Amino acid sequence: MTAMATTKTKLARVFIDGEAGTTGLEIRERLAGVAQIEVKSIDPAKRKDRAARAEMLSNVDLVVLCLPDDAARETVALADELGPNAPKIVDASTAHRIADGWVYGFAEMTPGQAGAIRTAARVANPGCYPTGGIALIRPLVEAGIVEPDYPITVNAVSGYSGGGRSMIEAYEAGTAPAFELYGLGLEHKHVPELQKYSGLTRRPIFVPSVGNFRQGMLVSVPLHLDALSGRPSLADIEAVFGDYYKSADFVSVVTGPAAKAGRLEAEALNGTDRLEIFVFGKPELNQAVLVARLDNLGKGAAGAAVQNIKLMLGLN
Ligand SMILES: NC(=O)C1=CN([C@@H]2O[C@H](COP(=O)(O)OP(=O)(O)OC[C@H]3O[C@@H](n4cnc5c(N)ncnc54)[C@H](OP(=O)(O)O)[C@@H]3O)[C@@H](O)[C@H]2O)C=CC1
């Protein structure tokens, strides 16, 4: 008999804590297509059981937290108890986005960010709205066009899946409004990460809204060009974005007729992990509106999480 051993590549083991939730399901679907990853599931009856979760943590290479903030903190505490045997962590909740010891999981944010994610043990996945806002603001702050203390306003609209299971149920039962502004107390949970990673010293005003469509997102930033450093033209701003994202796989700058049409719908990137940037405006008025379009469940959540998981496991 030929002694030919079958060589089996070792798969990376990933546990999705909260795999039955909105974000967990999206991540699970995406990981099903990654040959080098084996997703480990917990007995659904034990999904909130501390001992069962601790046991799972000790048997995987990476855990993704798709949980409310308090439950995410609890899983991190369980991982801390494992010391050097703790798995790597990607946290999709808001709990650790500006916390020390965590790397912010927006790979295109700076030239070094993908490298930082690659070597990190703990990565905080960005919020959906900050993904759009930071993508628009940070390049202009770094280019010196937007001063860090410029009074920035960010407006945004999201599909209702952004609100998780309870909001999805309310919309699908027909009990939610067709459209509403919210966060009008100006304390939305995304403001701290939006400010920090955009590089702003002045707290931005953030006005989110939600409409009667399942997923899709537009994040917009109005600017008075004559109040910016160097009074840039629309073309100058487009050029900054074009250069900043020239090597990015998932972020692109849309120019030409689409950017001149003067209107934009929110659902065009649904089902993708991409983010598009548009520069609208009228030179004679010295006014511009920058817009980021993304799928809140794609680049705004699960797409970014899978991008981070792959980087952390050395798969891209
Ligand atoms: N929806 C979105 O667009 C985005 C959401 N996020 C973040 O991801 C996280 C999850 O959100 P989302 O998927 O929308 O929420 P969902 O409400 O859809 O899902 C949350 C999941 O967590 C489970 N869960 C709740 N408490 C515990 C616990 N103590 N132990 C174990 N499992 C628990 C829930 O189970 P059960 O229902 O049985 O209680 C449910 O399966 C949140 O922190 C959210 O902020 C991040 C980016 C985007």
Ligand SMILES: CC(=O)N[C@@H](CCC(=O)OP(=O)(O)O)C(=O)O
């Ligand atoms: C429509 C809606 O309610 N959206 C959520 C944000 C969803 C999201 O991506 O935020 P996290 O990643 O921080 O959960 C909200 O405004 O709280």
